[in-house]
Amino acid sequence: MKIVIVGAGEVGFHIANRLAHENKDVVVIDRNPDALRRVSESIDVQVIQGSGSSPLVLEEAGVKSAEILLAVTNHDATNLVACLMADILSPSTRKMARIREADYDQCYEQLRSNAPHIDTVINPEIEVVKTIDRLMQVPGAVDVNDFAEGRIKFVGIKLDPTARLAGVQLSDLPSMLGDNRPLIAAIVRDEKIIIPRGEDRLLADDLVYFISEESKLLDMLVVFGKRSEPLKRILIIGGGRIGHRLTTLLDQRSVSTKIIEQNPDRCNLLAQRLNKVIVLCGDGSDQGLLTEANILDTDLVITLTNEDETNILTSLLAHRMGARKTITRVSKFSYFSLMTTIGLEQIVSPRLSAINTILKHIRKGQVISDISIKGEEAEVMEAVALETSDIVSKPLKSVSFPKGAIVVGIIRKAEIIIPTGDSVIEPDDRVIIFANRKAIPGIEKLLAVKLEFF
Amino acid sequence: MRWRYIAKIVGVLNIFFGLTMVFAVLCGLYYADSSIKPLLVSMGLTIGAGAALFFAFRGSKAEVLTQREGMAIVAFSWTAIGLTGALPFYLGIESCIFVDAVFESVSGVTTTGASILTDIESVSKGLLFWRSFIQWLGGMGIIVLSVAILPFLGVGGMQLYKAEVPSPVPDKLKPRIRDTSMVLWKVYVLFTLAEFVMLVFGGMSFFDALCHAFTTMPTGGFSTKNASVAYYDSVYIDTVILVFMVLAGVNFSLHYQAMKGRPLTFWRDAECRFYLGAILVLTLVVSLNVYGDAVYRSIWQALRYGAFQVVSIVTTTGYATADYEQWPAMSQLILLMCMFLGASAGSTGGGMKCLRVMLCFKYSYKELFSLIHPHAVTHVKISGTAVPDDVMRSVLGFMVLYMGLFAANTVLLAGLGVDFVTAIGAVASTIGNIGPGFGMVGPVENYAQMPYLGKWLLIWCMLLGRLEIYTVIILLVPEFWRK
Numbered sequence: 001m002k003i004v005i006v007g008a009g010e011v012g013f014h015i016a017n018r019l020a021h022e023n024k025d026v027v028v029i030d031r032n033p034d035a036l037r038r039v040s041e042s043i044d045v046q047v048i049q050g051s052g053s054s055p056l057v058l059e060e061a062g063v064k065s066a067e068i069l070l071a072v073t074n075h076d077a078t079n080l081v082a083c084l085m086a087d088i089l090s091p092s093t094r095k096m097a098r099i100r101e102a103d104y105d106q107c108y109e110q111l112r113s114n115a116p117h118i119d120t121v122i123n124p125e126i127e128v129v130k131t132i133d134r135l136m137q138v139p140g141a142v143d144v145n146d147f148a149e150g151r152i153k154f155v156g157i158k159l160d161p162t163a164r165l166a167g168v169q170l171s172d173l174p175s176m177l178g179d180n181r182p183l184i185a186a187i188v189r190d191e192k193i194i195i196p197r198g199e200d201r202l203l204a205d206d207l208v209y210f211i212s213e214e215s216k217l218l219d220m221l222v223v224f225g226k227r228s229e230p231l232k233r234i235l236i237i238g239g240g241r242i243g244h245r246l247t248t249l250l251d252q253r254s255v256s257t258k259i260i261e262q263n264p265d266r267c268n269l270l271a272q273r274l275n276k277v278i279v280l281c282g283d284g285s286d287q288g289l290l291t292e293a294n295i296l297d298t299d300l301v302i303t304l305t306n307e308d309e310t311n312i313l314t315s316l317l318a319h320r321m322g323a324r325k326t327i328t329r330v331s332k333f334s335y336f337s338l339m340t341t342i343g344l345e346q347i348v349s350p351r352l353s354a355i356n357t358i359l360k361h362i363r364k365g366q367v368i369s370d371i372s373i374k375g376e377e378a379e380v381m382e383a384v385a386l387e388t389s390d391i392v393s394k395p396l397k398s399v400s401f402p403k404g405a406i407v408v409g410i411i412r413k414a415e416i417i418i419p420t421g422d423s424v425i426e427p428d429d430r431v432i433i434f435a436n437r438k439a440i441p442g443i444e445k446l447l448a449v450k451l452e453f454f
Numbered sequence: 455m456r457w458r459y460i461a462k463i464v465g466v467l468n469i470f471f472g473l474t475m476v477f478a479v480l481c482g483l484y485y486a487d488s489s490i491k492p493l494l495v496s497m498g499l500t501i502g503a504g505a506a507l508f509f510a511f512r513g514s515k516a517e518v519l520t521q522r523e524g525m526a527i528v529a530f531s532w533t534a535i536g537l538t539g540a541l542p543f544y545l546g547i548e549s550c551i552f553v554d555a556v557f558e559s560v561s562g563v564t565t566t567g568a569s570i571l572t573d574i575e576s577v578s579k580g581l582l583f584w585r586s587f588i589q590w591l592g593g594m595g596i597i598v599l600s601v602a603i604l605p606f607l608g609v610g611g612m613q614l615y616k617a618e619v620p621s622p623v624p625d626k627l628k629p630r631i632r633d634t635s636m637v638l639w640k641v642y643v644l645f646t647l648a649e650f651v652m653l654v655f656g657g658m659s660f661f662d663a664l665c666h667a668f669t670t671m672p673t674g675g676f677s678t679k680n681a682s683v684a685y686y687d688s689v690y691i692d693t694v695i696l697v698f699m700v701l702a703g704v705n706f707s708l709h710y711q712a713m714k715g716r717p718l719t720f721w722r723d724a725e726c727r728f729y730l731g732a733i734l735v736l737t738l739v740v741s742l743n744v745y746g747d748a749v750y751r752s753i754w755q756a757l758r759y760g761a762f763q764v765v766s767i768v769t770t771t772g773y774a775t776a777d778y779e780q781w782p783a784m785s786q787l788i789l790l791m792c793m794f795l796g797a798s799a800g801s802t803g804g805g806m807k808c809l810r811v812m813l814c815f816k817y818s819y820k821e822l823f824s825l826i827h828p829h830a831v832t833h834v835k836i837s838g839t840a841v842p843d844d845v846m847r848s849v850l851g852f853m854v855l856y857m858g859l860f861a862a863n864t865v866l867l868a869g870l871g872v873d874f875v876t877a878i879g880a881v882a883s884t885i886g887n888i889g890p891g892f893g894m895v896g897p898v899e900n901y902a903q904m905p906y907l908g909k910w911l912l913i914w915c916m917l918l919g920r921l922e923i924y925t926v927i928i929l930l931v932p933e934f935w936r937k
Contacts (some may be wrong), residue, residue, distance in 0.1 A: 047626075
């Protein structure tokens with residue numbers, strides 16, 4: 001599969017890296033030679049210097065033989081033109097564009113059906129707001145993802161030392177909890193992903209990923225020692241595009257929301273558009289202002305400025321000053337591994353969101369959703385089991401799964417099955433598979449339709 | 455630096471290299487000659503040494519390779535291959551001392567073609583095959599072949615590829631390095647086959663045709679005859695070899711483009727134009743000079759031998775059909791210059807490479823131009839695109855290093871008691887991976903008479919030339935070894 005990526009920024013780089021490791025043919029186009037050097041020195045892809053919106057450059061990159069074109073430069077306009085040109089050169093190529101400006105929000109459908117024919121518009125900011133919303137709804141969760149249209153949640157939580165389950169061996173769970181036990185898909189311990197077996201133990205400070213039906217989620221959290229405390233007061237720092245989208249959403253809910261933004265003009269704009277939300281103008285890392293915003297009684301502080309460093313430090317400061325919880329926006333991937341060490345657990349990243357959305361669309365077969373686990377070491381995929389694929393109609397234990405992958409859930413119509421080795425996947429079931437990076441190509445092959453049959 | 459991982463990869467490459475000895479063994483079996491035993495023993499030793507390294511460090515893994523590690527792997531692998539490739543000669547030829555065997559082997563893998571064997575025709579067929587075969591392997595690159603064939607090298611493939619095939623402007627033909635390596639090897643094999651068939655058609659025996667095809671395409675120059683190509687004294691064979699030498703000196707990505715149905719790429723590429731133009735002009739000058747000096751009776755003969763020698767030296771192959779030391783001084787000097795010029799970047803040839811020489815000329819002109827127009831904004835351009843400054847800097851650095859190392863090694867060789875002309879000829883010829891030099895090492899003599907230390911010095915020069923200086927010389931920089 002050949003994929004052309006326009007834009008070698010953080011998103012382009014990480015998508016290219018991921019796809020190159022999965023043995024796909026990737027060509028990266030960018031104008032900036034330094035950005036390209038970073039790509040060509042660390043990833044096995046072809047690079048072409050030039051403007052991605054130029055038909056000549058696109059042709060040189062071989063867009064005609066490409067299955068997918070990804071336009072992920074920083075400029076919406078460049079991304080649109082790149083898709084338009086690719087559409088003229090090669091109408092059969094699937095085109096995806098990252099478009100961030102809110103003004104385009106209503107046009108996604110037109111963009112798909114009219115001239116640029118963009119198959120998928122990716123707006124990482126919308127995704128980030130969704131992620132924040134999910135995190136707010138599941139107290140104590142570090143990571144929340146939806147499967148089966150939200151009926152199934154894939155949740156990551158940090159195990160507190162005081163929790164009942166800390167130190168418990170997994171094989172003891174059924175006797176301890178009976179039917180109400182969580183299905184644990186993975187444990188992240190010391191930056192390493194463990195796919196647990198019966199003899200593994202849960203330890204304090206582990207990041208535990210489990211699957212749960214939406215209706216049982218709150219019970220599950222109680223099992224893990226997390227109690228739901230409703231969010232009443234939220235403080236948002238940074239009124240950029242994401243801040244704006246989030247406050248617009250919260251404006252309609254019955255929570256008390258404040259937003260701090262430094263730029264007076266921006267503050268004016270926000271104040272004009274928002275009704276209930278209180279807009280404060282000033283520096284979000286100023287202790288006096290934070291006290292004024294009543295940080296001591298705030299349930300949740302969300303830092304969303306454009307600077308990672310400001311967000312991280314402000315979140316730490318908010319913690320110190322008494323905020324109960326924080327959600328921090330971090331864009332640089334190299335900081336992710338640092339976050340748990342310094343005590344910030346809830347992270348959102350527009351780039352990670354963009355990558356998740358893009359990956360979902362790139363995956364072969366019938367993958368419905370696809371989510372990267374922190375630091376992109378592993379993925380969770382939800383896919384339809386096709387009649388012709390290798391995984392159906394035999395017990396799971398006789399399916400040759402690649403090392404590092406497990407089926408964590410089977411959805412059959414309304415029913416959710418937690419699989420054992422004897423479970424059989426039926427055609428048209430949806431399966432949720434957890435796989436680390438190395439196992440992904442194998443999983444893709446397993447899910448794909450076998451063409452030999454035809 | 456993850457030394458364990460480096461050792462493991464060097465081990466793997468040695469196993470791989472050892473396995474290729476099977477072809478030489480098969481050849482020995484076919485001719486039922488005395489080479490079978492030394493070849494089998496060498497094969498066992500090479501694979502054994504590789505396997506020992508591999509199993510000693512099998513536990514070490516790496517996700518990505520740094521450029522430094524890539525260079526270290528390539529430099530150590532080439533040294534190891536040079537040593538293990540010498541085993542068949544050391545064990546199989548009675549008069550061969552260790553340094554001679556290593557000289558012959560390194561001269562093979564680096565596609566130099568300088569020999570210490572005084573009577574080539576008396577050597578067994580199996581060893582002669584091995585001698586040509588390592589040249590063929592070394593031409594397109596053993597590591598490039600490994601990257602194409604061994605999937606797990608894909609991880610740091612780009613780093614290894616860049617260290618083995620350093621090119622001023624690296625071009626990837628395919629998105630993935632494995633596919634790029636594969637494509638290059640396919641083109642290479644195709645040309646070798648074509649030459650083999652054409653040589654057989656010209657009356658060469660199968661064995662000789664195969665060996666000559668194996669040493670023309672990598673621009674190596676080992677022959678199975680004492681008199682080199684002159685032995686055949688055939689216009690047809692001269693022409694076939696000449697054409698394939700020219701082809702081997704062209705950037706292989708152009709061959710690939712041309713095979714994909716774009717034959718004009720040869721003409722559009724500025725370096726290729728320069729390379730072909732240089733061959734044409736130099737051939738004419740040398741032929742006329744030789745004809746004027748009455749070495750040959752007819753102009754056609756002068757042209758035949760003139761063209762063959764010029765092409766043989768420019769492409770850094772090193773076959774001989776004439777003793778150019780009998781030629782007038784001007785022709786000899788032109789051939790000496792040709793040793794420095796070399797073939798195109800991305801070809802199997804050695805030397806400084808036409809592209810670098812061209813860039814330096816253009817850069818000098820740019821400097822002159824800016825003396826006349828101090829405010830002019832100018833760029834050095836190749837085929838219509840501006841060359842980035844860092845590329846230009848690395849090219850200039852390369853030229854300085856190349857000339858500096860040439861000078862230093864010449865002085866050292868002369869210090870070992872070698873005469874003036876021989877020292878210059880031998881170092882220019884080995885660092886450019888050509889083969890024949892001047893004086894004691896001219897086209898009808900060989901390197902057997904070199905002093906003991908001189909041979910080691912020239913072995914080092916050949917490795918320097920083949921890996922284009924940086925990959926080898928970097929090992930001598932103290933900073934490289936610091937943690």
